Amino acid sequence: MSDARIADYAPIGDGRSLALVSRTGSIDWLCWPRLDSPSLFASLLDPAAGHWSIRPAGALQPRRRYLPETNVLQTDWEGPDGALEVTDWMAAATEAEKRRRLWPEHALVRRVRCGRGPLEVIVEFAPRPAYGKAPRWTRGEGSMRRVEAGGGLLVLQSDRTLVADGERARLVLRPGEQCCFLLTWASEAPAVLPPPESFAEDALALTTTWWRTWAGRMRYDGPWRALVLRSALAVKLLTFAPSGAIAAAGTTSLPERLGGDLNWDYRFCWVRDASLTVRALLSLGYEAEADAFVSWMLHATRLTRPEMKVLYDLYGREPPAEYELPWAGFRGSRPVRINNGASDQLQLDSYGEVIDAVAQLVRIGREVDGETNRMLGDFGSFVCRNWERPDSGIWEPREPLQHYSHSKVLCWVALERLLELQDRGSLRRLPVERFRQNRDQLAATIRGRAWSPSLGSYVQTLGGSRLDASSLLFSWYGFEDARSERMRGTAAALLERLSPAPGLLYRYDQSIEAGEGAFAICSFWFAEYLARGGGSLQAAEQMFAMAARFANDLGLLSEEIEPRSGELLGNFPQAFSHIGLISAALAIEERRRQTARRAAEVAR
């Protein structure tokens, strides 16, 4: 069994698909043509599920980084015997540039350069298409290998003739020499097969330019710029450009508990993430991405409205039935699940999220057309009819339904925002009186039954006694002022009961019983809550810094953090964790500016 850690991986991608490269130069995860397609390489989850590694034969130590402001990964191998540089990226360019060239549908380039040597390099190319199930029709030798993979053709080319022994080849590079490998995917024949070396140079220039231009649009310029930008770049890797959907993570079944069964497929889009995601994208200056995401969301929910599914695939379709693969799992964490059975749950918070996301766009001047107007009105009516029902809540446990406080608050958000949009004149013909009555009833229910006087805290369920970190969001959504006694009491209780280590927070009481990790986004919610008035600026900065130190050496996060070892757990990279980091950094920056303004006014 491999002893790899999730933190050892680094994602690269092209806005449609994603690969994970290990610290030791092995691509252990790649799904083409889309990031939710069956895998071509998946040794991350089973040693026999395919990989593509390039590494020096000698005892050299790897050190890696992304080229500044890009998703181009560079691994430098150093040792007494030599130095080797491996640069990995998926080709990216503007649509105009792609139109000017005959551009492959997908291209992953690996350029190997010898600094000191000579060095022997070992290349293992072992694709296992369609989760290892498809027959492997492999042809070719020397500088090209062709693999018929399901509906497509996978072609590996190199600019050197390699002598292969099965799936392993060796080559020797002298100082100053390089070798380029180009892996392309074609779903249509004839496949586009550019010469590897010239394509690599051209594609590297275009790819770095594309990412740097995109990174240059970021508006945040605070003290955590590097971390925030890396988070933005990670979210961008999870954004599916043809539809605007943002996948929750790039992988399936990376465990929330090592060796356990909390392994889920996150290559889908959760409607719930909408509000926080749109706010983060808009605040950073990525309006096109926010626009496209909301557009995807409204489009996706069209078939099921006014009811919404919890999650949809990248094209807004309901995911097929969940099933399990007979794989070993990441460090023995089984089962490996494909697709996600949570899609049929009732999660009432999704309605508030979608409506709040639209409200944020309206606030910056977007207009609501007639159909969206009707759809939002229908969502509001659905909330009125259903908010008294129990649901599965934000954490979607596969347990009996409950009256989750967070879901009730989001139902309140849904009606509050609809009434706001009606007041602004952005929406028309809503049943205002009905919405107002239900909103007020919701507020009274939450204030009366979601609050525990004995604990001095908001609680997970109405009338319950368990704590839940999602209560921190009550101030984010404007239900409760962050400075209020109730929010301060809640924060203090959460810190006392749910924080296993400085900078970490479990999502709820049950996490401790389940033995799962601390939830990365909850730490950032806490930092943001402090920045919004729940604590001092210094306390917010401290919480942020403590939480951010659990990111890996590249600044990347998965869903959870093991509290004792600090190891990353869960699917990777995880959009929600990075959205939380961005949102907290923005709130802290806003607080810092407010503090500076006040200080300047006092000085005057």
Next chain:
Amino acid sequence: MNVGAWLIWGFAATVVLTTLMAGSQAANLTRMNLPYLLGTMVTPSRDKAKVLGIVMHLVNGWVFSLVYVLAFHQLGVATWWWGATVGFVHGAFVIAVAFPALPGIHPRMASETRGPTVVRHLEPPGFLGRHYGMRTPVSVLLSHLVYGGILGAFYPLG
């Protein structure tokens, strides 16, 4: 050729086709709104696109019905089942050939190879239009069967 009959039944078949497709959308068989899809070729406004798209679709339907009528004359047969057969071929062509090619001609539609640049674009329909809902091909084929059936049943050859 009977121009009057072509104009009347071409129009009637197109109205039924458009209504059936709108009905499929209302019945949640598909997300595809054909007038919207066509209208956004000329305007980004969703509301205007739908109105313009209805006009464009009616004109399209009329023009296509001329092809059906010519086919009936050429073969000397105009029955509901023959019209439905032509409709089936027409529908199959639309979902299998025209839909995948649409991103190449629609100025506001993303293609499957777009990325990483993101713009608020219409999603591509994909092969058989399945990106707009898995039952989209059923809705398109049935609508075209009925369209052809009406033309075949009511257009007089003599």
